[in-house]
Amino acid sequence: MNGTTRDRLMLAIAIVMAAIYLFPLYWMYVTTLKSGSEVFATPPSFWPASPQWSTYAFVWESRNMGRYLWNSLVIAFGSVALISVLGVGCAYVLARYRNAWVDVGLFLILMLQVLPASLMITPIFVGFSQLGMLEYPRLAVIIAIAAKSMPFFVVLVRATFMSVPQELEEAALVDGNSRIGAFFSIVLPLARNGILVSALLIFMQAFGEFVYSKSIIQAAELQPASVGLNSFMGPNTNEWNNIMAYATMYVTPILAIFVLLQRRIVSGLTSGALK
Amino acid sequence: MTIQIELRGVNKHYGSFHALKDIDLSIAEGTFVALVGPSGCGKSTLLRSLAGLEKISTGDLKIAGQQMNGVPPRKRDVAMVFQSYALYPHMTVEENLTYSLRIRGVAKAQAKKAAAEVAATTGLSHLLGRYPRELSGGQRQRVAMSRAIIRHPKAFLFDEPLSNLDAALRVHMRKEIRALHDRLHATSVYVTHDQIEAMTMADHVVVMRDGIIEQQGKPLDLYDAPVNKFVAGFIGSPAMNFIPAMVGDDGKTLALDLGTVRGILTVDRTLQPGRKITVGIRPEHIGIAEAGQGSFDVPVAVVESTGFTAFITAATTPELIVVETGRSTVRPGDMVGVRISSDQLHLFDDATGVRV
Ligand SMILES: Nc1ncnc2c1ncn2[C@@H]1O[C@H](COP(=O)(O)OP(=O)(O)OP(=O)(O)O)[C@@H](O)[C@H]1O
Ligand SMILES: [Mg+2]
Numbered sequence: 001m002n003g004t005t006r007d008r009l010m011l012a013i014a015i016v017m018a019a020i021y022l023f024p025l026y027w028m029y030v031t032t033l034k035s036g037s038e039v040f041a042t043p044p045s046f047w048p049a050s051p052q053w054s055t056y057a058f059v060w061e062s063r064n065m066g067r068y069l070w071n072s073l074v075i076a077f078g079s080v081a082l083i084s085v086l087g088v089g090c091a092y093v094l095a096r097y098r099n100a101w102v103d104v105g106l107f108l109i110l111m112l113q114v115l116p117a118s119l120m121i122t123p124i125f126v127g128f129s130q131l132g133m134l135e136y137p138r139l140a141v142i143i144a145i146a147a148k149s150m151p152f153f154v155v156l157v158r159a160t161f162m163s164v165p166q167e168l169e170e171a172a173l174v175d176g177n178s179r180i181g182a183f184f185s186i187v188l189p190l191a192r193n194g195i196l197v198s199a200l201l202i203f204m205q206a207f208g209e210f211v212y213s214k215s216i217i218q219a220a221e222l223q224p225a226s227v228g229l230n231s232f233m234g235p236n237t238n239e240w241n242n243i244m245a246y247a248t249m250y251v252t253p254i255l256a257i258f259v260l261l262q263r264r265i266v267s268g269l270t271s272g273a274l275k
Numbered sequence: 276m277t278i279q280i281e282l283r284g285v286n287k288h289y290g291s292f293h294a295l296k297d298i299d300l301s302i303a304e305g306t307f308v309a310l311v312g313p314s315g316c317g318k319s320t321l322l323r324s325l326a327g328l329e330k331i332s333t334g335d336l337k338i339a340g341q342q343m344n345g346v347p348p349r350k351r352d353v354a355m356v357f358q359s360y361a362l363y364p365h366m367t368v369e370e371n372l373t374y375s376l377r378i379r380g381v382a383k384a385q386a387k388k389a390a391a392e393v394a395a396t397t398g399l400s401h402l403l404g405r406y407p408r409e410l411s412g413g414q415r416q417r418v419a420m421s422r423a424i425i426r427h428p429k430a431f432l433f434d435e436p437l438s439n440l441d442a443a444l445r446v447h448m449r450k451e452i453r454a455l456h457d458r459l460h461a462t463s464v465y466v467t468h469d470q471i472e473a474m475t476m477a478d479h480v481v482v483m484r485d486g487i488i489e490q491q492g493k494p495l496d497l498y499d500a501p502v503n504k505f506v507a508g509f510i511g512s513p514a515m516n517f518i519p520a521m522v523g524d525d526g527k528t529l530a531l532d533l534g535t536v537r538g539i540l541t542v543d544r545t546l547q548p549g550r551k552i553t554v555g556i557r558p559e560h561i562g563i564a565e566a567g568q569g570s571f572d573v574p575v576a577v578v579e580s581t582g583f584t585a586f587i588t589a590a591t592t593p594e595l596i597v598v599e600t601g602r603s604t605v606r607p608g609d610m611v612g613v614r615i616s617s618d619q620l621h622l623f624d625d626a627t628g629v630r631v
Binding site: 165167168170171172173174175176177178181185186189190 | 326327328347348349351353354355357359361363364365374375378379422426
């Protein structure tokens with residue numbers, strides 16, 4: 001087998017794998033455009049006979065999607081803000097000081113990451129209810145998500161800080177800056193890409209968060225879109241086209257962000273801040 | 276002359292590791308001091324202690340008469356040039372140069388003017404708008420130097436600033452840095468592991484090993500009268516020959532042990548008969564003569580000629596290296612006489628390595 005045939009074979013395999021992987025996404029999009037009976041047609045049609053664009057407007061209105069998405073945004077932005085403010089400082093300290101306590105701290109942080117949300121929710125719920133936090137359910141969810149996602153953020157941002165050479169900071173100190181000044185004028189700008197990318201990943205996680213929101217937020221008008229989608233799907237659901245339209249409106253903005261920024265995301269995660 | 280930098284009994288411990296041991300050093304204002312020594316001897320540690328980047332464990336450190344022990348770097352008013360240059364990658368050359376001024380609240384126009392002036396003297400004027408990644412190694416080096424110059428600090432600290440440059444540029448920058456020093460008359464401390472850099476650039480050389488200062492003084496004093504075998508071997512290139520020897524019964528002759536070759540040298544003083552001595556002879560202080568005409572004869576193993584000088588290695592143990600200026604007529608396999616004058620011998624105690 002010569003080089004080009006092998007390359008073509010590899011390409012073919014890659015395309016097939018991508019097709020399998022992306023098929024559900026494709027199915028979601030075409031289903032939204034099918035009419036109610038077409039959804040259940042056998043054999044299934046891979047392209048809608050007459051695209052039903054009105055489904056989107058109908059679902060948006062009837063399911064009150066504006067409110068759900070607003071709640072998702074509030075929760076996602078709140079989590080990102082809380083995690084960024086607390087996590088950046090934490091990551092910096094863990095990046096710059098090396099001793100046994102830092103190792104212990106890092107281990108504990110990683111351990112938190114291992115525990116699944118469905119396990120954590122019971123103690124969190126009990127604790128929050130005793131503190132009266134359930135009065136402010138969205139805030140409670142933000143705090144719970146922050147606790148859950150902080151390790152991920154700290155580990156990523158710590159790696160970014162470690163890629164900023166310590167000598168740059170020392171040069172700034174000798175040049176007359178304080179430690180805090182050197183952090184803001186030298187380290188932070190150089191770590192900016194890595195921090196933004198980590199924050200974006202946190203945002204996408206928080207935007208789709210389900211377990212905490214479902215358990216903590218009882219009032220429908222405060223629930224995010226993930227919970228709204230769940231309550232749309234009862235045991236006897238048959239309006240798949242409407243559900244898919246809901247899902248489409250929910251995930252397409254996130255997908256768009258990811259596709260637009262994917263180059264920066266990948267380079268921010270791999271190459272560090274410099275060059 | 277006033278003392279600009281003064282260290283008294285300075286010690287530095289990293290945990291259980293003793294990196295600097297009782298360092299005493301006084302640096303007069305306007306002198307160019309070189310710290311040399313093998314890798315890991317504590318040169319950078321000493322320099323970083325001066326800058327305030329490391330905290331000394333015990334001892335006194337004064338800069339311009341002020342006690343500096345606990346003072347943070349920004350209040351010491353010293354400038355440092357790092358081996359990696361440590362240019363701020365997200366700032367243009369101009370922003371790099373003016374960083375320290377901007378922190379001090381110097382007006383923007385004034386800072387720009389200062390940057391332009393410094394850039395003109397260091398040949399960076401056309402590069403002010405570039406980012407560090409768009410510069411060559413030599414240009415980065417100049418930016419690092421200029422960033423230090425612009426501040427008019429109390430002292431310049433250099434940590435192996437030329438080690439990332441190629442040989443030709445290194446020789447050139449050596450002269451340029453020295454010329455700069457002669458122009459600014461600023462106190463400078465220059466760390467290097469290259470003794471040639473130290474010898475050619477500095478007014479005062481400090482030789483370190485394992486955290487202690489072995490010897491300090493004028494470059495040629497170190498060359499002429501090294502206090503021990505370590506300094507003798509470290510200063511000078513090619514390195515000094517060391518030959519084990521024993522003092523003869525009359526106390527005025529040395530019997531050299533060169534393996535198969537035995538040589539006798541007379542010394543111009545009386546030593547204790549039977550004492551074991553290490554004799555140091557610089558390769559450039561040995562003359563080549565016809566066989567039988569010198570102090571003793573040696574067989575030649577290798578002749579390496581650079582055109583201007585020839586390095587002749589004798590087939591003895593330990594090897595004896597001779598440097599001859601000009602073209603050499605000696606061939607490998609020849610027997611030649613070596614001429615050694617007694618006033619160019621360095622004698623060291625065999626056990627302690629201390630000069631006798
Ligand atoms: N932060 C540190 N923690 C522990 N030991 C250190 C630390 N920094 C330096 N050392 C040790 O102190 C000794 C002196 O280090 P230093 O960097 O001053 O050497 P140097 O003379 O500059 O060597 P080189 O020519 O290789 O740069 C070394 O043995 C080194 O291992
Ligand atoms: Mg060093």
